[in-house]
Amino acid sequence: MKKLLVGAAFGAMLLPSAALAHPDPLAWAAGDDHACIDEACTVFELFQTPAQGAGVVTGWQGTEAPRYGTWGFDLNGRDTSVNPGDNFFRYANGTAVDNLQIPSDRTSYGSFNLLRELSDNRVKVMIDALVARTDLTQGSDEQKIADAYRSYMDEARIEQLDAQPLQPYLAAIRAADTHDKAAVYMGETQGRIGGSIFGTGITIDQKAPTRYVVSTSQSGLGLPNRDFYLDARHAEKKVLYQAYVARLLGMIGWDNPEQAAADIVAFETRIAEAHWTLAQSRNRDETYNEYTIARLASEAPGFPWQDYYSAIGVGEVPRLIVRQDTALPKIAEIYAETPMATIQAWQAFHTTDDAAPRLSRRFSDAQWEFRSRDLNGQPMQRPRDKRGISFAEGMLGEAVGRQYVTEYFPAESKAKMEELVANLRIALGNRIRNYTWMSAATQAAAQEKLDKFTVKIGYPDKWRDYSALEVRADDLFGNAERAGLFQWNYQLARLNSPVDKDEWGMTPQTVNAYYNSSNNEIVFPAAILQPPFFDPNADPAVNYGGIGGVIGHEIGHGFDDQGSKSDGDGVLRSWWTPQDRAAFDALTSRLGEQYGQFEPLPGHPIQPLLTMGENIGDAAGVAVGLEAYHLSLGGRPAPVLDGTTGDQRFFFGWAQVWQSKYREDALINQIATDSHSPAEFRVIGPVRNVDAWYDAFDVQPGSRYYLRPEDRVRIW
Structure with missing residues (x-):
C-alpha cells in the first residue's frame, strides 16, 4: 500500500515523471478521470530487484522494432484449424500465442510487453x-539520469547501509504514540515513504476543469483490493500476505511480529469491509462529493482531519473532493477503535514495504517474493540493470523521453498518425449523425464534444523542468525520497495555478495511450507508434485495425459509460436528454451481459461493471476504426493480399495487437483488479458485435460466438 496520490487527473495510468519513483497503484486505481488502452496503466513493476542465478528467459532483444509478415500481419501466426466464429482470437493468433514464451522475469507476455522491452x-x-x-555537466538532466542509475547499481553501498535509512522513520513511528500523532505522521510523510488509511492528492476539478482541487479517497490496504480480504477465492493470498507482514516486521526488530501481523491483517480486513468496490469507484456521479475540512471532520469523526491536511500542506484549502464519501466515516471509526500498538505496527510494516526496493537485498528479495512471485506467479526477478534503468527513467521520465524522441521517433510517423486520427474523427462523426436511438439535441452535443477533442501525438511540446531535483550517485534511498518530494511539491504548486493543458500523463517511451476526460484529450506516446500497432510500411487495413483501433478506443472513452458524463470542455455534467441516456444505458447493460458470460479461467468470470468503460472503448475502436479504413479507401476497392480481403486484414490487425499469454496467478489478479478485460476477450468481445466481421469470415449460426443481428450491440 502506498499513499501518495499525484497527477492532474490521470487516475490509474502509469505515473508521470518523478512520480514513478514513488508509485501508488491503490490511489491511482481509485482515479476515474482517465482511461487507457492497456492494463499496464494500473500495474507498473517499477521496483524489482536483481535476478537470482542464471536461466532468465529473455524477451525481445535489440533496439530494432519487430516486423510482422510482409504487409503488417504474420499469416503464419494463425491457427486455421479453429473456426473464426468459435474463437477469433485463436484463429488469428493461435500459433503465435502457442509459440510465445513468457520470460521468467515476467507475469505475462505479448505485443505490449514486446514493445515495452524494445523501449527498455x-x-x-x-x-x-x-x-x-x-x-557530463553537474546539474544537467544527463548527469541526473546517469547518477540515478549509478545509485541503483551501487549494490555494495546499499548492502552496507542495510536497514539504516529506515531508522529515522521507525523512530518517528514509535514516537507517534497517539491516534492524533499517527494521523499527523501520515500527512507528514506525503511524498515520502509510509502508509496512510486515506489517499490524498491534487487533481483537476471535474466540474471546473480549469482549476485543481484537493481530492481524498479510501486507502489503507496492503493487498490489491478489498476482494483479496473478503473473497474466499483469494484466501491463500491473504495467508501469504500475513506471513509477509510478519517477515518484514521481524526483519526490522519489531516486537512480537507474528501477533502484530495478525492484528494488522485484521485491521486491514475491517478497512476492506468499508471500502467501495472497484466498480463502485468508477462511477463519476458518486465519486464527486464536495466537502470542507470542517464538514468532513463532522461527518467522519475519529480522525483529526484538520491536523492531517495541515501536515500534508493543504490545510487552508476552502474545499476538497471526497471520493468514497460513505467509506471514509467507517474507516475513520475503525481507526479510532484500533489500539495504537496495531496502528504503529501497521505503519512500520507499510513503511518498510514501501522502502524495501531501495534497501539491501534481504528486504528487496522479501518484497519481490511476495508481491511478484506469490501474488502474480513471476518465477524470477528482473536483472538489476533493467530495474536500474526503470528507476532512472521513473525519476526523470521526460528527460529520458526527450532523448528517446530524438533518436527513435521520425517526423513522418507523427504526420501519418494525424491523418489516421482525422479519419477516425470523421468516421465517428458520421456514426453519431446516423444513430437512430439518439435525439438530434444529444447528437449535436456529442458532435460538439468530438469537435473539441485535443489530440497529442508522440511527445509534449513543453518538457518537464528537473532543475530542482537533486540526484546523487551514492544515495539510492535519498534519490527516491527526493524524487517523491519533488513530485509532491510540484503537485502542491498547482493549487494556485490554472490547469496545465500542455502536460502529459505518460512519457514518450511509454507503450500505451489514454483519454483524459477533464481535458477532453487523447494522447498517443511515441513508443506505441510501432508494429504491430503502427507501421508506416504496412497495409493500411492492418494499421487501421491496429493503431486505428487504439485511436478509436481512446476516442470511445469520451463516450463510454463514465467519459460520456463530461462535455466537450471537460465539465462533469449531463449533456444528454433523459431518454437518450436511458437508451444508452440499456445498450451498455446488454454489452455487460455479454461480457459477464466470459470466463477466462473457471470460477473467475469477467466483471462487466468493472470493465465496462474499456469494453465500450474496444467496441468503439473496432467499429469506428473499420469505418475510418473504408473512408481512407476513397471509394476504391481494397486490394487482395495473399488471399485476404481488406476487412479481413483490418480484423487481423486488431487481433494481432492483443497477442498475449498470462501466468495463471497474474490472470486471476487482473480479473480481480483491472478495468481491462483479458486479451482474448478484447478480441472476441468487440468483433462479434460488428456485422462486417460475420461477412469477412463467413461466421454462421451455430458458431460459439455467433450473435443474431438483433443481439449485436452497436453503441458507437
Whole structure:
C-alpha cells in the first residue's frame, strides 16, 4: 500500500515523471478521470530487484522494432484449424500465442510487453552511453539520469547501509504514540515513504476543469483490493500476505511480529469491509462529493482531519473532493477503535514495504517474493540493470523521453498518425449523425464534444523542468525520497495555478495511450507508434485495425459509460436528454451481459461493471476504426493480399495487437483488479458485435460466438 496520490487527473495510468519513483497503484486505481488502452496503466513493476542465478528467459532483444509478415500481419501466426466464429482470437493468433514464451522475469507476455522491452532496450542504450561519459555537466538532466542509475547499481553501498535509512522513520513511528500523532505522521510523510488509511492528492476539478482541487479517497490496504480480504477465492493470498507482514516486521526488530501481523491483517480486513468496490469507484456521479475540512471532520469523526491536511500542506484549502464519501466515516471509526500498538505496527510494516526496493537485498528479495512471485506467479526477478534503468527513467521520465524522441521517433510517423486520427474523427462523426436511438439535441452535443477533442501525438511540446531535483550517485534511498518530494511539491504548486493543458500523463517511451476526460484529450506516446500497432510500411487495413483501433478506443472513452458524463470542455455534467441516456444505458447493460458470460479461467468470470468503460472503448475502436479504413479507401476497392480481403486484414490487425499469454496467478489478479478485460476477450468481445466481421469470415449460426443481428450491440 502506498499513499501518495499525484497527477492532474490521470487516475490509474502509469505515473508521470518523478512520480514513478514513488508509485501508488491503490490511489491511482481509485482515479476515474482517465482511461487507457492497456492494463499496464494500473500495474507498473517499477521496483524489482536483481535476478537470482542464471536461466532468465529473455524477451525481445535489440533496439530494432519487430516486423510482422510482409504487409503488417504474420499469416503464419494463425491457427486455421479453429473456426473464426468459435474463437477469433485463436484463429488469428493461435500459433503465435502457442509459440510465445513468457520470460521468467515476467507475469505475462505479448505485443505490449514486446514493445515495452524494445523501449527498455533503447533507453538502456541511451543511459549506458550517459554513464560511460566523463564530461557530463553537474546539474544537467544527463548527469541526473546517469547518477540515478549509478545509485541503483551501487549494490555494495546499499548492502552496507542495510536497514539504516529506515531508522529515522521507525523512530518517528514509535514516537507517534497517539491516534492524533499517527494521523499527523501520515500527512507528514506525503511524498515520502509510509502508509496512510486515506489517499490524498491534487487533481483537476471535474466540474471546473480549469482549476485543481484537493481530492481524498479510501486507502489503507496492503493487498490489491478489498476482494483479496473478503473473497474466499483469494484466501491463500491473504495467508501469504500475513506471513509477509510478519517477515518484514521481524526483519526490522519489531516486537512480537507474528501477533502484530495478525492484528494488522485484521485491521486491514475491517478497512476492506468499508471500502467501495472497484466498480463502485468508477462511477463519476458518486465519486464527486464536495466537502470542507470542517464538514468532513463532522461527518467522519475519529480522525483529526484538520491536523492531517495541515501536515500534508493543504490545510487552508476552502474545499476538497471526497471520493468514497460513505467509506471514509467507517474507516475513520475503525481507526479510532484500533489500539495504537496495531496502528504503529501497521505503519512500520507499510513503511518498510514501501522502502524495501531501495534497501539491501534481504528486504528487496522479501518484497519481490511476495508481491511478484506469490501474488502474480513471476518465477524470477528482473536483472538489476533493467530495474536500474526503470528507476532512472521513473525519476526523470521526460528527460529520458526527450532523448528517446530524438533518436527513435521520425517526423513522418507523427504526420501519418494525424491523418489516421482525422479519419477516425470523421468516421465517428458520421456514426453519431446516423444513430437512430439518439435525439438530434444529444447528437449535436456529442458532435460538439468530438469537435473539441485535443489530440497529442508522440511527445509534449513543453518538457518537464528537473532543475530542482537533486540526484546523487551514492544515495539510492535519498534519490527516491527526493524524487517523491519533488513530485509532491510540484503537485502542491498547482493549487494556485490554472490547469496545465500542455502536460502529459505518460512519457514518450511509454507503450500505451489514454483519454483524459477533464481535458477532453487523447494522447498517443511515441513508443506505441510501432508494429504491430503502427507501421508506416504496412497495409493500411492492418494499421487501421491496429493503431486505428487504439485511436478509436481512446476516442470511445469520451463516450463510454463514465467519459460520456463530461462535455466537450471537460465539465462533469449531463449533456444528454433523459431518454437518450436511458437508451444508452440499456445498450451498455446488454454489452455487460455479454461480457459477464466470459470466463477466462473457471470460477473467475469477467466483471462487466468493472470493465465496462474499456469494453465500450474496444467496441468503439473496432467499429469506428473499420469505418475510418473504408473512408481512407476513397471509394476504391481494397486490394487482395495473399488471399485476404481488406476487412479481413483490418480484423487481423486488431487481433494481432492483443497477442498475449498470462501466468495463471497474474490472470486471476487482473480479473480481480483491472478495468481491462483479458486479451482474448478484447478480441472476441468487440468483433462479434460488428456485422462486417460475420461477412469477412463467413461466421454462421451455430458458431460459439455467433450473435443474431438483433443481439449485436452497436453503441458507437
